[in-house]
Amino acid sequence: EVQLVQSGAEVKKPGESLKISCKASGYSFSGYWIGWVRQMPGKGLEWMGIIFPADSNTRYSPSFQGQVTISADKSISTAYLQWSSLKASDTAMFYCARMGDWYFDYWGQGTLVTVSS
Amino acid sequence: QSALTQPPSASGSPGQSVTISCTGTSSDVGGYKYVSWYQQHPGKAPKVMIYEVSKRPSGVPDRFSGSKSGNTASLTVSGLQAEDEADYYCTSYAGSFVVFGGGTKLTVL
Numbered sequence: 001e002v003q004l005v006q007s008g009a010e011v012k013k014p015g016e017s018l019k020i021s022c023k024a025s026g027y028s029f030s031g032y033w034i035g036w037v038r039q040m041p042g043k044g045l046e047w048m049g050i051i052f053p054a055d056s057n058t059r060y061s062p063s064f065q066g067q068v069t070i071s072a073d074k075s076i077s078t079a080y081l082q083w084s085s086l087k088a089s090d091t092a093m094f095y096c097a098r099m100g101d102w103y104f105d106y107w108g109q110g111t112l113v114t115v116s117s
Numbered sequence: 118q119s120a121l122t123q124p125p126s127a128s129g130s131p132g133q134s135v136t137i138s139c140t141g142t143s144s145d146v147g148g149y150k151y152v153s154w155y156q157q158h159p160g161k162a163p164k165v166m167i168y169e170v171s172k173r174p175s176g177v178p179d180r181f182s183g184s185k186s187g188n189t190a191s192l193t194v195s196g197l198q199a200e201d202e203a204d205y206y207c208t209s210y211a212g213s214f215v216v217f218g219g220g221t222k223l224t225v226l
Contacts, residue, residue, distance in 0.1 A: 037163075037217075044120070044204075044206060044217060044218075044219050044220040045155070045157070045163060045206050045217045045220070046217060047208065047214065047215040047216065047217055049214070059213050059214055060214065061214045061215075061216075062214070095162055095163070097163075100168065101151060101168070101169060102149075102151035102153070102210040102215060103151065103153035103165055103168040103169070103208065104153075104155075104163070104165060105165055105168075105174065107162040107163060107164070108162065109162060110162055
């Protein structure tokens with residue numbers, strides 16, 4: 001059974017750094033793209049980017065390029081999303097999801113990130 | 118890049134059919150077969166309902182169908198049921214990345 005289990009909710013201050021995780025199981029982690037989707041409070045879904053764990057090839061949405069970093073550690077079947085300096089506008093729910101042919105077939109439960117002074 | 122355009126809301130009575138549109142450009146919806154649709158209930162993670170324009174994943178009822186014409190894709194829900202009330206999002210491949218629609222809130226009257 002494919003499962004994606006995300007790290008817990010985070011409360012951070014503006015300017016702090018953060019790395020959230022998504023641990024995959026039930027399939028060959030290296031063989032599928034895995035990505036991240038943002039959902040700001042009361043808003044729609046936004047595609048952030050994806051990574052291919054076998055070679056760490058990444059693709060970012062132009063809206064998120066340079067704003068976040070997506071990485072993966074294939075030795076522990078875990079993908080990451082990180083920020084170097086959080087802003088209040090980064091407050092959102094973040095979902096990781098496995099990608100099939102340019103669609104997400106399995107999703108994590110979501111990680112709520114709250115950035116507030 | 119702009120989000121794909123969806124109507125903010127749609128509604129229908131139980132048993133009726135409703136169609137949600139998703140309009141893009143020739144650089145996304147019109148240019149590729151990689152259009153998908155997601156259902157999201159409040160407080161839950163999204164679930165894929167349609168991929169590659171019209172394919173249904175295992176377990177998705179055949180009441181859900183997808184199509185595309187030019188730069189506009191459509192999701193049709195037939196035989197509406199109360200549990201179909203949710204937010205629906207379309208996505209399209211746009212050349213190395215994917216773009217989402219703004220979402221449509223489907224209400225079952």
